Amino acid sequence: MLEADSASLSARADTILGIHRPQTPTHIRFVRAETWLRVALPALLTAFLVCLATVEGLHLSTQRQESIRHAATDIEAMARLVAAAIGQGAATQGELKDRLAGLLPHSGIMDRRQILVLDADSTIVASTPPLSGERMNLGEIGDLQALVILRERAGVMAITLADGSPALAALRSLPGAQGQVVVLQSLAAVTAAWTAQTRNHVILLSAAALVIIGTGIAYVLQTRRAYAVDRVCEQIKQRLDTALGRGRCGLWDWDIPRGRIYWSDSMYALLGYRREREFLSFGDVNALVHPDDGDLYSLARHLAASQSTVDHEFRIRSASGVWLWMRMRAEIVTDTVMGGRHLVGIALDVTEQRTLAELNATADMRLRDAVEAISEAFVLWDTSNRLVLCNSKFRDLHALGPDVAVPGRRYAEIMGRGVLPSIRREMRELEHAGATARTFEAELTDGRWLQISERRTKDGGYVSVGTDITSLKRHQEQLVASERELIATVRDLKRSRRTLELQTQQLADLAERYLDQKAQAETANQAKSEFLANMSHELRTPLNAIMGFAELMQTGVYGALGSPRYTEYCQDIRTSGHYLLSVIDDILNMSRIESHRVKLVRREIALPAAIEAALKLVAEPARAKAQTIQVDLVAGLSLMVDERALHQILLNLLQNAVKFTPEGDGRIIVKARPSGDSVNIFIEDSGIGIPKAALRRLGTPFQQVETNLTRTYQGSGLGLAIARSMAELHGGSLRLRSQEGLGTIVLVRLPAPTPERLRDAAIEASQTAIAALPAVAAPRGSRMDSALA
Numbered sequence: 001m002l003e004a005d006s007a008s009l010s011a012r013a014d015t016i017l018g019i020h021r022p023q024t025p026t027h028i029r030f031v032r033a034e035t036w037l038r039v040a041l042p043a044l045l046t047a048f049l050v051c052l053a054t055v056e057g058l059h060l061s062t063q064r065q066e067s068i069r070h071a072a073t074d075i076e077a078m079a080r081l082v083a084a085a086i087g088q089g090a091a092t093q094g095e096l097k098d099r100l101a102g103l104l105p106h107s108g109i110m111d112r113r114q115i116l117v118l119d120a121d122s123t124i125v126a127s128t129p130p131l132s133g134e135r136m137n138l139g140e141i142g143d144l145q146a147l148v149i150l151r152e153r154a155g156v157m158a159i160t161l162a163d164g165s166p167a168l169a170a171l172r173s174l175p176g177a178q179g180q181v182v183v184l185q186s187l188a189a190v191t192a193a194w195t196a197q198t199r200n201h202v203i204l205l206s207a208a209a210l211v212i213i214g215t216g217i218a219y220v221l222q223t224r225r226a227y228a229v230d231r232v233c234e235q236i237k238q239r240l241d242t243a244l245g246r247g248r249c250g251l252w253d254w255d256i257p258r259g260r261i262y263w264s265d266s267m268y269a270l271l272g273y274r275r276e277r278e279f280l281s282f283g284d285v286n287a288l289v290h291p292d293d294g295d296l297y298s299l300a301r302h303l304a305a306s307q308s309t310v311d312h313e314f315r316i317r318s319a320s321g322v323w324l325w326m327r328m329r330a331e332i333v334t335d336t337v338m339g340g341r342h343l344v345g346i347a348l349d350v351t352e353q354r355t356l357a358e359l360n361a362t363a364d365m366r367l368r369d370a371v372e373a374i375s376e377a378f379v380l381w382d383t384s385n386r387l388v389l390c391n392s393k394f395r396d397l398h399a400l401g402p403d404v405a406v407p408g409r410r411y412a413e414i415m416g417r418g419v420l421p422s423i424r425r426e427m428r429e430l431e432h433a434g435a436t437a438r439t440f441e442a443e444l445t446d447g448r449w450l451q452i453s454e455r456r457t458k459d460g461g462y463v464s465v466g467t468d469i470t471s472l473k474r475h476q477e478q479l480v481a482s483e484r485e486l487i488a489t490v491r492d493l494k495r496s497r498r499t500l501e502l503q504t505q506q507l508a509d510l511a512e513r514y515l516d517q518k519a520q521a522e523t524a525n526q527a528k529s530e531f532l533a534n535m536s537h538e539l540r541t542p543l544n545a546i547m548g549f550a551e552l553m554q555t556g557v558y559g560a561l562g563s564p565r566y567t568e569y570c571q572d573i574r575t576s577g578h579y580l581l582s583v584i585d586d587i588l589n590m591s592r593i594e595s596h597r598v599k600l601v602r603r604e605i606a607l608p609a610a611i612e613a614a615l616k617l618v619a620e621p622a623r624a625k626a627q628t629i630q631v632d633l634v635a636g637l638s639l640m641v642d643e644r645a646l647h648q649i650l651l652n653l654l655q656n657a658v659k660f661t662p663e664g665d666g667r668i669i670v671k672a673r674p675s676g677d678s679v680n681i682f683i684e685d686s687g688i689g690i691p692k693a694a695l696r697r698l699g700t701p702f703q704q705v706e707t708n709l710t711r712t713y714q715g716s717g718l719g720l721a722i723a724r725s726m727a728e729l730h731g732g733s734l735r736l737r738s739q740e741g742l743g744t745i746v747l748v749r750l751p752a753p754t755p756e757r758l759r760d761a762a763i764e765a766s767q768t769a770i771a772a773l774p775a776v777a778a779p780r781g782s783r784m785d786s787a788l789a
Contacts, residue, residue: 438454614647641730641750670682
């Protein structure tokens with residue numbers, strides 16, 4: 001991949017800065033082949049060296065084997081010849097030595113060959129060249145045991161001499177078993193010529209290898225250098241593109257004679273386009289330039305006629321369709337390679353600068369308008385005491401005309417023509433030495449106050465602002481007066497504080513007495529409830545007797561009374577007794593509720609049956625007053641309430657509706673709707689209604705809409721209170737909505753049966769039943785004791 005990258009770098013380096021090499025077919029094929037040659041050539045050189053070394057090694061090995069084979073043939077032939085020559089006739093040891101010495105010429109025993117003559121005991125009796133010792137044994141020469149045993153069958157054998165050097169040996173027996181002839185030759189002597197030849201071949205091969213390796217190394221180094229150069233060119237291009245990209249500019253290379261333009265990558269990135277080909281045509285670029293900023297044709301004609309530089313601003317369309325302001329700075333360069341002239345330079349994105357310039361101009365205009373619009377006299381001087389900016393308030397304060405207060409004039413020249421305002425007195429703030437700012441107040445002769453603030457700017461100038469603080473001074477005087485009043489108020493508050501401390505102590509005493517009186521009132525209220533409960537029972541007994549006797553007198557069971565008026569009187573007594581009995585019942589019920597002696601037995605009650613039972617008791621009074629009662633119920637509604645309490649709630653509310661609805665076309669509506677785990681019961685009438693002021697106190701015991709002096713309806717005022725209390729004991733609520741003269745709507749919210757409530761009611765009923773069982777005596781440890789436990 002390194003070589004492939006190198007080729008890629010080389011290809012890209014061809015177009016750095018728009019310089020493009022000729023792309024002929026031969027050159028293209030060479031560039032493609034170069035990538036593979038960089039890898040193939042070192043591999044081919046290495047393969048060639050390996051093959052050459054292998055062939056040479058095989059050749060030398062073959063030559064060595066041939067030398068050894070020829071030497072073995074000579075040794076065996078010499079052993080045969082010597083054995084045949086010596087074996088002709090018996091001879092003494094001296095004769096053997098002489099015969100052996102004269103048998104072969106000097107060339108026959110050269111190359112370190114040695115001929116040994118052995119007797120029957122394998123003792124050397126003669127040798128050439130002669131041995132140093134006398135009558136040496138064959139074992140002292142070397143390891144020849146295998147050769148002695150095998151004799152002629154062994155042929156030529158490789159043995160090891162006594163000094164450890166390898167050698168070749170052949171043995172032949174003399175005729176008549178008179179001894180043996182052994183021919184020895186050192187292997188080093190046999191291969192001496194081959195060793196010299198091998199040394200020469202190795203020297204030649206090493207020289208060739210050095211030349212080839214040097215050539216390969218030089219080629220690799222040159223390749224790496226070319227790759228490094230391509231990498232450097234690529235890094236230069238990347239850094240140049242990075243610098244151009246960070247500077248929001250692009251490189252242009254305009255080949256004027258050929259009409260083609262090269263853009264750098266940063267130029268494409270700046271405009272948002274994608275490079276499709278290496279060069280752009282003259283028309284492609286000219287189509288992107290804004291028509292109001294000229295065209296490239298006129299610029300090309302101008303450049304063709306002169307050798308001038310270019311510094312031109314124009315707009316060019318980006319890929320998103322936005323016009324960007326570009327500033328081109330370029331110079332004519334002559335191409336010495338291809339010929340012709342190039343316009344080479346950079347194009348900078350100056351859109352932000354143009355926008356900032358417009359914003360600065362707008363901001364400067366707004367600043368001048370703001371300075372002119374402020375109510376203070378404003379003036380700004382530079383480090384040379386020249387006017388930079390002032391408003392009309394400053395000119396009016398010093399009576400300066402617009403032609404005098406001109407930016408750039410000196411302070412002395414402008415203020416010399418102005419008029420200083422008449423100052424009655426001046427109040428300066430304390431200033432330390434070297435202060436860069438000062439503020440003072442001045443009172444003019446016309447009664448106005450000015451606060452003049454002067455501040456040094458960072459560049460050495462200063463700014464002065466004169467503010468009219470007349471109203472502030474007046475407010476300050478008022479604040480001083482208010483401060484005096486505040487001090488007096490603080491004194492009064494301190495006195496009031498002591499008074500409040502005394503009152504706090506008194507309130508604490510009163511609170512303590514209130515708690516005591518509250519406890520006494522609660523005790524009295526409890527005693528009242530108990531008294532009412534007791535008195536209600538005491539009153540019911542004589543009242544029942546009065547009503548019973550009045551009924552006997554009215555019916556005339558024991559005879560006529562005489563006058564018909566007595567019958568009417570008896571009827572009045574019975575009516576009054578019934579009314580008094582209902583009042584006593586209400587008082588008794590209310591006292592039970594207040595003394596918390598009401599015990600509810602909850603069970604599932606069908607709402608239609610309960611409403612029907614209550615309507616039966618009010619049907620006759622409603623019929624007597626010609627009133628209509630409508631019932632609107634959802635089928636299947638039921639309540640989880642106490643039956644007697646529900647009957648009392650419905651009866652009290654229906655009796656109130658009948659009572660307070662006038663005779664004639666009166667209308668009473670009873671509705672019921674489910675609401676979650678509750679049921680809403682509505683009792684609506686078209687009666688006299690209830691004033692808003694009386695709605696808050698209704699529902700409390702003995703509270704009625706009418707007073708004792710204006711009462712037109714009888715009643716104790718306990719019916720609504722009992723209904724509300726009963727509803728709240730069930731966990732429900734009672735609410736009223738009424739409008740005087742139109743009628744009243746009473747909403748009673750009561751719980752509906754749910755599995756949890758039914759289970760709780762069953763547990764409560766079982767506990768009540770167990771508690772009501774009479775105590776039964778049972779033996780200790782019986783089942784009854786266990787059950788009760």
